[in-house]
Amino acid sequence: MDDNQAIFALVRRCVGGDAAAWEELVRLHHRRIYNVCYRFTGSAEDAEDLSQEVFIRMYRTLGTYEPRKGAFTTWMTTMTRNLLVDHFRRSRHDRLTDSMDAGTSPDEDSVTLGEQLASPQPGPDRQVESGERQAMVQAALQKLSPELREAVILRDLQDLDYREIAQVLRVPEGTVKSRINRGRTELARLLSRTYQQGTPGEDAQGARK
Amino acid sequence: MERNISMQHAEFEALMSDALDGLLAGEAQQRFESHRAECRACALMFREAEAGMRWLATLEEAAPPAHLVHNIMVATIGRPAIEAAEIGREGWLQRLRGLGVQVLQPMLQPRFALSFAMAFFAISAALSLGGVRLNHLSAAQLAPGTLANNALRSLHETTARAEKYYDNLRVVYELESRYRELRNSIPDANEAPRSPQQEQKTVPNKNKSSSEQRTSPERQQYTREQRDVLIAGLMKPNIDFAGPALPRMDDPAVAERRVA
Ligand SMILES: [Zn+2]
Numbered sequence: 001m002d003d004n005q006a007i008f009a010l011v012r013r014c015v016g017g018d019a020a021a022w023e024e025l026v027r028l029h030h031r032r033i034y035n036v037c038y039r040f041t042g043s044a045e046d047a048e049d050l051s052q053e054v055f056i057r058m059y060r061t062l063g064t065y066e067p068r069k070g071a072f073t074t075w076m077t078t079m080t081r082n083l084l085v086d087h088f089r090r091s092r093h094d095r096l097t098d099s100m101d102a103g104t105s106p107d108e109d110s111v112t113l114g115e116q117l118a119s120p121q122p123g124p125d126r127q128v129e130s131g132e133r134q135a136m137v138q139a140a141l142q143k144l145s146p147e148l149r150e151a152v153i154l155r156d157l158q159d160l161d162y163r164e165i166a167q168v169l170r171v172p173e174g175t176v177k178s179r180i181n182r183g184r185t186e187l188a189r190l191l192s193r194t195y196q197q198g199t200p201g202e203d204a205q206g207a208r209k
Numbered sequence: 210m211e212r213n214i215s216m217q218h219a220e221f222e223a224l225m226s227d228a229l230d231g232l233l234a235g236e237a238q239q240r241f242e243s244h245r246a247e248c249r250a251c252a253l254m255f256r257e258a259e260a261g262m263r264w265l266a267t268l269e270e271a272a273p274p275a276h277l278v279h280n281i282m283v284a285t286i287g288r289p290a291i292e293a294a295e296i297g298r299e300g301w302l303q304r305l306r307g308l309g310v311q312v313l314q315p316m317l318q319p320r321f322a323l324s325f326a327m328a329f330f331a332i333s334a335a336l337s338l339g340g341v342r343l344n345h346l347s348a349a350q351l352a353p354g355t356l357a358n359n360a361l362r363s364l365h366e367t368t369a370r371a372e373k374y375y376d377n378l379r380v381v382y383e384l385e386s387r388y389r390e391l392r393n394s395i396p397d398a399n400e401a402p403r404s405p406q407q408e409q410k411t412v413p414n415k416n417k418s419s420s421e422q423r424t425s426p427e428r429q430q431y432t433r434e435q436r437d438v439l440i441a442g443l444m445k446p447n448i449d450f451a452g453p454a455l456p457r458m459d460d461p462a463v464a465e466r467r468v469a
Binding site for chain 1: 222225254257258259260261262265266269271272273274277281284285286
């Protein structure tokens with residue numbers, strides 16, 4: 001809570017027109033926002049543009065943030081997520097948006113994970129050794145439906161708790177948990193299928209939903 | 210109650226995330242474990258969820274591009290952040306050194322560097338306006354001595370001219386594209402000198418065959434980064450940091466707070 005109070009003090013200075021405070025706020029949070037965008041889109045370039053958009057929107061609406069409505073991180077993540085949804089709808093993946101709830105089978109896309117892995121996206125994963133594995137996981141993440149993807153990103157990469165995620169996504173906590181379960185299992189299946197290691201994909205459907 | 214004795218699949222699934230977080234305890238945990246031992250489908254689902262979680266944990270935090278904060282500051286308050294501009298200028302100088310322009314070292318002393326660089330880019334832009342493309346120049350014309358002479362000869366007029374136009378975005382773009390040309394032409398003409406910085410930046414492409422044709426994405430990104438750093442470096446001397454007040458935030462709530 002102390003943390004959030006400090007952030008709110010900073011926010012108030014920004015609202016008062018303090019440029020140094022604004023820069024501090026940007027520096028404090030740009031990595032988090034960039035990472036959410038990068039992991040969701042899988043593109044360094046999109047992540048950069050979207051992060052900028054998030055901060056432009058944040059700059060305009062900073063005065064509306066109220067700490068009693070929740071942590072600044074939650075407020076900021078909600079804004080980021082809304083922009084990502086907009087971006088997703090604009091982008092060529094439109095066709096998936098409508099069928100999000102139908103649940104996605106990894107085979108229904110024409111581009112296989114293998115093909116995707118064969119044309120690696122430029123990314124900021126610097127370390128060469130783990131770079132390949134990370135690109136592989138990122139490619140699998142890209143195959144998840146956006147609903148499952150955002151849920152696991154917020155939980156497993158951004159470390160938000162279920163209550164916060166429920167707030168960001170505006171769905172009940174039970175739904176959050178179920179999406180995280182499905183996101184994780186689907187990711188594991190995609191990766192084990194590609195590498196023919198780990199668990200067989202046998203009869204897991206019956207257990208789901 | 211039967212629920213207490215045996216757990217249903219749905220309940221198992223509902224508790225799974227807590228179980229993976231290590232939050233289950235006591236009776237709930239016992240029932241969870243016994244269902245896992247009995248039900249193959251749920252056991253498999255648990256294994257997969259756990260594996261997925263572990264895969265995700267291998268993803269490291271991605272490093273945002275160095276110029277991101279700078280660009281955000283420009284996009285929001287309309288001027289570069291002070292720190293970002295400082296970092297940008299230094300990085301840019303080091304990179305110019307890294308291009309293998311060894312003979313120019315004396316001119317890259319920080320106190321000369323900026324005026325030299327302005328002249329350098331202004332010449333390049335002027336040549337371009339006159340129809341000469343940088344990568345069409347011969348090695349002799351590009352020899353550091355000639356370059357330095359040209360730079361010195363036209364230092365005053367070009368610097369003055371360039372300064373006059375620096376607030377003109379078109380010129381900045383022009384300089385930017387000259388810079389890109391220069392950068393691209395040097396490794397082509399002379400493969401040998403590559404700075405360690407460049408080696409570092411150029412992440413080895415995992416799939417050469419498919420992407421060798423077009424410019425590699427890493428390289429595009431690198432160039433883009435340099436562009437912003439370059440612009441940051443060029444803009445800096447003209448930015449009056451004590452200058453115009455921040456643009457007012459247009460949100461009504463903001464205005465209210467400000468009055469209060
Ligand atoms: Zn079961």
